[in-house]
Amino acid sequence: MSKVQPRILLYILRRDIRLSDNPIFHAASLKTSRSKPSTTPTSPDRRHRDDSLFSAYGDTSFTHLLPVYVFSANQIEISGFLSNQSETSPYPEARSDVARVWRTGPHRAKFIAQGLWSLKERLQELNCGSGLELRVGRVREVVSNILDWYSKDENDGEISGVWMTDDDGTEEKEDERLVKKVAEQHDVDFKLWKDEKFYIDDRDLPYKHISELSGVYTTYRKGLEPLRDRPRACLPTPTHLPPLPPHIPPQEQPFSIPSSLDELKKVLITPLEKDPTYTLTEPPKWPTDVQSAHPFSGGENSAQNRLSHLISSGAMSSYKATRNGMLGLDFSTKLSAFLAQGHLTARQIHWAMSEFEAGRGPGRCLEGYGKGENEGTAAVRFELLWRDYMRLCLRKYGYKMFSLNGIQSCDKKGQNGESQKKRWKQLHKSGGAGDDPNKTLEAYSRFRSGRTGVGLIDASNRELFVTGYTSNRARQNVASFLSSHLNIDWRIGAEWYECFLIDYDVASNWGNWQYVAGVGNDPRQGRVFNPVKQALDYDKHGEYIKSWVPELRGIKLTRTIGPGREEVDQQKLMGLYQPWKLSDWEKDNLGLKGVEWVEQPLARINFQVGRVRGGHDGRSKRGGGGGGGSWRGRGRGQSQGQGQGQCSERNFKRTGDAEKWPRKEEGPTIVSSERT
Ligand SMILES: Cc1cc2nc3c(=O)[nH]c(=O)nc-3n(C[C@H](O)[C@H](O)[C@H](O)COP(=O)(O)OP(=O)(O)OC[C@H]3O[C@@H](n4cnc5c(N)ncnc54)[C@H](O)[C@@H]3O)c2cc1C
Numbered sequence: 001m002s003k004v005q006p007r008i009l010l011y012i013l014r015r016d017i018r019l020s021d022n023p024i025f026h027a028a029s030l031k032t033s034r035s036k037p038s039t040t041p042t043s044p045d046r047r048h049r050d051d052s053l054f055s056a057y058g059d060t061s062f063t064h065l066l067p068v069y070v071f072s073a074n075q076i077e078i079s080g081f082l083s084n085q086s087e088t089s090p091y092p093e094a095r096s097d098v099a100r101v102w103r104t105g106p107h108r109a110k111f112i113a114q115g116l117w118s119l120k121e122r123l124q125e126l127n128c129g130s131g132l133e134l135r136v137g138r139v140r141e142v143v144s145n146i147l148d149w150y151s152k153d154e155n156d157g158e159i160s161g162v163w164m165t166d167d168d169g170t171e172e173k174e175d176e177r178l179v180k181k182v183a184e185q186h187d188v189d190f191k192l193w194k195d196e197k198f199y200i201d202d203r204d205l206p207y208k209h210i211s212e213l214s215g216v217y218t219t220y221r222k223g224l225e226p227l228r229d230r231p232r233a234c235l236p237t238p239t240h241l242p243p244l245p246p247h248i249p250p251q252e253q254p255f256s257i258p259s260s261l262d263e264l265k266k267v268l269i270t271p272l273e274k275d276p277t278y279t280l281t282e283p284p285k286w287p288t289d290v291q292s293a294h295p296f297s298g299g300e301n302s303a304q305n306r307l308s309h310l311i312s313s314g315a316m317s318s319y320k321a322t323r324n325g326m327l328g329l330d331f332s333t334k335l336s337a338f339l340a341q342g343h344l345t346a347r348q349i350h351w352a353m354s355e356f357e358a359g360r361g362p363g364r365c366l367e368g369y370g371k372g373e374n375e376g377t378a379a380v381r382f383e384l385l386w387r388d389y390m391r392l393c394l395r396k397y398g399y400k401m402f403s404l405n406g407i408q409s410c411d412k413k414g415q416n417g418e419s420q421k422k423r424w425k426q427l428h429k430s431g432g433a434g435d436d437p438n439k440t441l442e443a444y445s446r447f448r449s450g451r452t453g454v455g456l457i458d459a460s461n462r463e464l465f466v467t468g469y470t471s472n473r474a475r476q477n478v479a480s481f482l483s484s485h486l487n488i489d490w491r492i493g494a495e496w497y498e499c500f501l502i503d504y505d506v507a508s509n510w511g512n513w514q515y516v517a518g519v520g521n522d523p524r525q526g527r528v529f530n531p532v533k534q535a536l537d538y539d540k541h542g543e544y545i546k547s548w549v550p551e552l553r554g555i556k557l558t559r560t561i562g563p564g565r566e567e568v569d570q571q572k573l574m575g576l577y578q579p580w581k582l583s584d585w586e587k588d589n590l591g592l593k594g595v596e597w598v599e600q601p602l603a604r605i606n607f608q609v610g611r612v613r614g615g616h617d618g619r620s621k622r623g624g625g626g627g628g629g630s631w632r633g634r635g636r637g638q639s640q641g642q643g644q645g646q647c648s649e650r651n652f653k654r655t656g657d658a659e660k661w662p663r664k665e666e667g668p669t670i671v672s673s674e675r676t
Pocket residue numbers: 323332333334335336337339340380383384386387388390470471472473475476479497501503504505506508509510512513516655656
């Protein structure tokens with residue numbers, strides 16, 4: 001009997017690390033004799049309809065499937081994979097362009113490793129000889145080496161196709177182009193699939209060409225409402241796949257691939273530990289008695305568990321009321337990291353919520369069960385669409401998403417025709433604003449170590465450093481502080497986030513940084529967050545700041561005003577928000593006298609408080625508020641040290657809430673006079 005030569009489909013995985021709702025695994029499963037599509041394309045139940053793009057893509061013939069994930073040398077440091085640690089990596093270190101920080105820091109590296117291992121195990125558990133191979137290098141080279149290896153000896157098999165899902169990052173687009181070229185050079189079929197992990201499929205976008213994408217999120221969203229009707233069905237999870245080829249090319253020298261998850265995490269993290277302080281003299285340490293808001297491990301199972309918990313605990317339904325929180329596990333979904341790596345798809349979230357809304361599945365005894373879309377589930381859909389939108393902006397604007405002047409790159413002119421281009425402070429040269437780069441470097445170090453002297457900013461940056469996560473509310477304040485109060489090149493902040501965020505996503509990160517820095521697609525440019533006002537709104541008892549800045553835990557925020565009656569001591573609260581405002585006695589008492597970040601903050605934010613005439617009760621309608629007593633902000637923020645510009649807070653809004661909150665502040669007693 002003549003031996004049948006394996007025909008191999010090479011699947012290059014990217015941020016589509018899941019078995020379920022995965023267009024390529026689904027298509028590959030349809031090729032195996034034992035699996036059949038679970039439903040017909042005409043099924044009336046939208047949850048299970050087979051909407052796959054298979055018919056459009058699926059003409060490659062193959063007997064074996066080789067799924068390969070490449071740790072891309074320019075995006076994650078791979079020198080830890082060297083077989084012999086005395087050798088040098090042929091690739092430059094995976095550092096960012098502007099601030100030269102690692103592209104992928106320890107938190108995400110661990111999360112990625114967990115996600116890959118989880119998929120590897122899931123594929124092995126199918127018991128059909130499937131699995132996942134890991135490689136390091138540049139994607140194009142890895143593909144080229146694999147194709148070359150198989151072309152040397154036809155007994156090992158023949159690659160019949162190279163498939164991968166598309167991605168909108170500029171580097172990723174370049175990889176796609178190069179892989180396609182390599183495949184063509186080897187006369188091998190190449191297919192780029194849509195990764196259907198977004199809320200709305202590319203097939204259903206409301207325009208013909210990306211150039212027609214509206215520059216305003218609201219316009220984009222309105223064109224798609226009602227959002228609940230939009231997502232396509234999820235694809236069935238394969239129960240069978242073609243086996244791995246009998247012979248698989250090894251990892252090219254000088255690298256080798258670890259054989260356990262622990263080893264994999266170690267090789268990813270060891271190079272970063274050469275400088276565990278990240279050049280900081282005082283790197284943040286994990287304070288006692290505070291938990292990470294994001295303790296979740298990576299992987300599809302972990303993502304599904306999290307999603308089930310959100311539904312069955314009611315956290316999804318209360319999302320609208322809690323999403324501006326900063327402490328704890330369930331104030332927001334914490335699904336971002338799973339979405340970013342493709343461990344989960346947005347439509348899986350949609351359909352899980354739809355089950356609850358339709359009164360199916362878990363959550364029977366919860367309010368809202370079976371009662372259709374509620375405020376919480378609608379708000380989650382709204383945010384998922386923001387994610388879609390950011391990704392489309394990346395598609396539309398490409399490299400401009402990473403440029404200093406952002407997508408607004410045309411030079412704005414003032415009334416007299418003078419250039420209104422903002423001058424940013426730079427780390428290694430003067431930014432042209434009469435600034436001293438050494439001072440900027442110092443400010444940047446203090447920013448990263450959570451020692452700016454502004455409570456909310458410091459708490460968030462310390463949390464980020466030790467956990468890899470910080471809330472959306474905190475992120476907005478941090479980005480605004482760096483770009484507007486410190487006037488530092490916003491890309492440096494975006495790069496720091498890229499390094500440290502567990503949920504880093506190229507479009508969401510750079511798009512949000514641009515938006516907050518005023519060079520993105522915020523229709524009302526120039527708004528600046530006042531971190532004191534924001535702390536009053538969202539950390540009114542100071543719990544968040546005290547959790548992550550333990551030096552301030554000793555501040556007693558209440559005072560006794562009568563038998564059994566206490567009220568917030570507003571002076572003390574202001575001291576928590578900006579420790580330089582503490583009395584000398586208090587500083588002495590806390591051991592903070594003479595401490596640089598306390599005595600010489602990078603910015604002094606003016607926000608005065610006092611009784612509002614008429615005796616208002618001091619609570620903001622938005623749920624933030626006075627915490628006892630009424631408040632009135634006054635004056636302008638001033639930054640110290642380098643003649644920083646004045647800061648103003650025109651509005652205090654969550655990125656993406658542009659159309660939801662009225663222009664005029666609803667909370668009547670908390671007013672910053674800086675607001676126009
Ligand atoms: C400066 C800055 C940088 C950011 N960088 C990232 C990033 O690298 N990766 C990332 O996923 N998000 C980023 N965001 C958006 C947002 O902060 C996070 O998505 C959110 O905090 C993640 O927590 P969650 O999953 O609990 O969000 P939830 O509040 O539960 O929101 C649900 C989901 O909606 C999406 N979403 C929510 N808000 C946004 C938004 N503003 N833009 C895009 N998608 C959104 C996310 O996928 C999120 O998981 C950034 C925001 C800012 C202001």
